[in-house]
Amino acid sequence: MKSQVRAVINATLDALKAKGLIAFAQLPNYSVEVPKQAEHGDWSCNVAMVMSKAVGKKPPELAELIISNLADASGLITSISKAGPGFLNLKLKDSAFQQVALDVLKAGESWGRAAPQSTGKKVMVEFVSANPTGPVHIGHARGTFMGDAIARLMDAAGHEVTREFYINDFGNQVDTLGRTVFKRYQQLFGVKVELAEGEYPADYVIDIAKTWKAEVGDAYLNQPESAWLPKAKAVAIRENLNAIKATLAKANIAHDVFFSEASLHDSGKVRAIVDVYKDRGVTYEAAEGRRREKGDKVRDAESKAAQYADRQKGGTFLMTATYQENGKYVLKDEEDRVILRHDGTPVYLTADLAYHKEKFDRGFDLAVDVFGADHAGHVPRIQSGMKLLGYDETRLKFVLVQMVRILRGGEEVKLSKRSGNVYELADLIEDAGADVCRFIFLMKTANAQFDFDLDDVKRQSKDNPVFYFQYGHARCASILKKAEEKGTRFVGATALTPAQLARLVLPEEKAMLKKMSLLGEVVASAAEKLEPHHVLYYCQELIADFHSYYTQYKSDPIISDDAEKTQGRLALVAALKQTLKSAFAILGISAPEYMESPPEE
RNA sequence: GCGCCCGUAGCUCAGCUGGAUAGAGCAUCGGCCUUCUAAGCCGAGGGUCGUGGGUUCGAGUCCCGCCGGGCGCACCA
Numbered sequence: 001m002k003s004q005v006r007a008v009i010n011a012t013l014d015a016l017k018a019k020g021l022i023a024f025a026q027l028p029n030y031s032v033e034v035p036k037q038a039e040h041g042d043w044s045c046n047v048a049m050v051m052s053k054a055v056g057k058k059p060p061e062l063a064e065l066i067i068s069n070l071a072d073a074s075g076l077i078t079s080i081s082k083a084g085p086g087f088l089n090l091k092l093k094d095s096a097f098q099q100v101a102l103d104v105l106k107a108g109e110s111w112g113r114a115a116p117q118s119t120g121k122k123v124m125v126e127f128v129s130a131n132p133t134g135p136v137h138i139g140h141a142r143g144t145f146m147g148d149a150i151a152r153l154m155d156a157a158g159h160e161v162t163r164e165f166y167i168n169d170f171g172n173q174v175d176t177l178g179r180t181v182f183k184r185y186q187q188l189f190g191v192k193v194e195l196a197e198g199e200y201p202a203d204y205v206i207d208i209a210k211t212w213k214a215e216v217g218d219a220y221l222n223q224p225e226s227a228w229l230p231k232a233k234a235v236a237i238r239e240n241l242n243a244i245k246a247t248l249a250k251a252n253i254a255h256d257v258f259f260s261e262a263s264l265h266d267s268g269k270v271r272a273i274v275d276v277y278k279d280r281g282v283t284y285e286a287a288e289g290r291r292r293e294k295g296d297k298v299r300d301a302e303s304k305a306a307q308y309a310d311r312q313k314g315g316t317f318l319m320t321a322t323y324q325e326n327g328k329y330v331l332k333d334e335e336d337r338v339i340l341r342h343d344g345t346p347v348y349l350t351a352d353l354a355y356h357k358e359k360f361d362r363g364f365d366l367a368v369d370v371f372g373a374d375h376a377g378h379v380p381r382i383q384s385g386m387k388l389l390g391y392d393e394t395r396l397k398f399v400l401v402q403m404v405r406i407l408r409g410g411e412e413v414k415l416s417k418r419s420g421n422v423y424e425l426a427d428l429i430e431d432a433g434a435d436v437c438r439f440i441f442l443m444k445t446a447n448a449q450f451d452f453d454l455d456d457v458k459r460q461s462k463d464n465p466v467f468y469f470q471y472g473h474a475r476c477a478s479i480l481k482k483a484e485e486k487g488t489r490f491v492g493a494t495a496l497t498p499a500q501l502a503r504l505v506l507p508e509e510k511a512m513l514k515k516m517s518l519l520g521e522v523v524a525s526a527a528e529k530l531e532p533h534h535v536l537y538y539c540q541e542l543i544a545d546f547h548s549y550y551t552q553y554k555s556d557p558i559i560s561d562d563a564e565k566t567q568g569r570l571a572l573v574a575a576l577k578q579t580l581k582s583a584f585a586i587l588g589i590s591a592p593e594y595m596e597s598p599p600e601e
Numbered sequence: 602g603c604g605c606c607c608g609u610a611g612c613u614c615a616g617c618u619g620g621a622u623a624g625a626g627c628a629u630c631g632g633c634c635u636u637c638u639a640a641g642c643c644g645a646g647g648g649u650c651g652u653g654g655g656u657u658c659g660a661g662u663c664c665c666g667c668c669g670g671g672c673g674c675a676c677c678a
Contacts, residue, residue, distance in 0.1 A: 049659090083621075087621070173678055304677085305674075308676080308677080311675070314676080332604095334604070337676085340676090345676090348678050376605055405671095448607055452613085463640080478637070525617065534617075536615095540625070552642075573637095
């Protein structure tokens, strides 16, 4: 509907240009919006204000020109007026609204979605990427749901999407995990060993040791570390990944690819990327990384840099900060970063650079990384690293998910891995339900922190906003079902007659149809911005409109003795149901056909 | 000290590339079930959009300073 309005405006502008009344090189980037005030018409347009300067006419004057020369061959616009500082307020013929219901019903499940893979773009969304040293906990929850929703959005926007999980199965942490597993394994045979500081005390490690014992018996009990460590690690990673996958499945999330960091080392790609950088002349050997700004590093004595200063012995540095083009710094990092330690071993960053190179080499047009805000410092390094390889860094985007404070009865819940007491995502889903969890984390933008109270989530079952949404869909389903019971089954889009459709004339009905017509645009915009919450707020508005309409017209109900009007209104209900179902699918929440009334308190 | 993010109703948060009288949910108060589910609807109160400047026809939105909060500034992953 909006595009029809736009077409008329564009045609008018072209006509004005042809008549020599105005001059412009290109059609301007103006907006056609739903006005906040209903009295302002069905749509409003700011084109006269936007073009004002370029054409050298005052907004009201230009607005008058457009109105008096409107090129509306099909009679779409029934009224157009100038208002305020130069807005154009438009009203459209009823059939333009009614057509939306048909459009929705004909599109069915694809309503609101671009044709699958129609953009021809390959998009990777990397999310979760929790260390395989333990279960997914609620600290991961926000990024997990956010990443999945972004992937769903990208898919709906017509991209070919790959969901990927980067497994940090290399380095100290998994080695420590392997050693912990071995100690637990020894304990199962009665060997007296104590866990050291930094090892993993949680019970799941004991379970892993039991599994291992069941598989290999005492085969590794008296072997040297070089023999048992790889095995213990492998078992631990395998078991943890299985647990992670099971948790994600409960959250209705399935990754397409689990990409192993260790495999990058094994295949030599980590070494290879160092050589690439060396060949490009963007590395140097030094004891300390150079900084872009002159002057001493200002670091708190408490900082980890100071704490671990003795580990920083120098090595090969990548010019993530000091690389210059035409005598100017072009990268954002503040200090060059080590990619090989003094002993020649690569660091985490080195592998991650190799991984991101891999993303580009695998042909992704866009790679989205969903990170926790505590990894924000990592972003400029990867961006710099990709630019130093000559890649277009705009093909890489980061969504930084801010911290969530988890409260229980007003008290903050600390996520302590040390004690082994973690509140797992699986527990949260068990307690609150997958839809509720997902909804809570998608309700807000990623880049704002928020608090959420576990008690509220559980107790709130009745007032929880997700039920409001789902009830909107269930109410549509219920009405359609009721119509069937009363013998006035909705005839469907193809059998619907123009006369039936023409009975949709109420302002509330037209407002809903207008809003429904916008789903595709909302999805496209949310996908572009990597912000799923726009879809959610869109649903909220649509559902509120519907509940209000439903209540307001109880005395003039949807299902009435007037068969023609009933069919028209059922078309609206069916279209709304489909619109909500499509939107819910993009968010990943379920669209129930029926909901029980909640138990009375 | 430096960098990134945030500051909008009592609370939790929306506010699209700057647009007309700043919104929703929760909470509070007052109404609405013999009709298609009251997990709903209607109404009321509640705001110097942290603060001070600037940019322009027009600023919650853009720029700068300041105040307050979070995260980061290890060759750990």
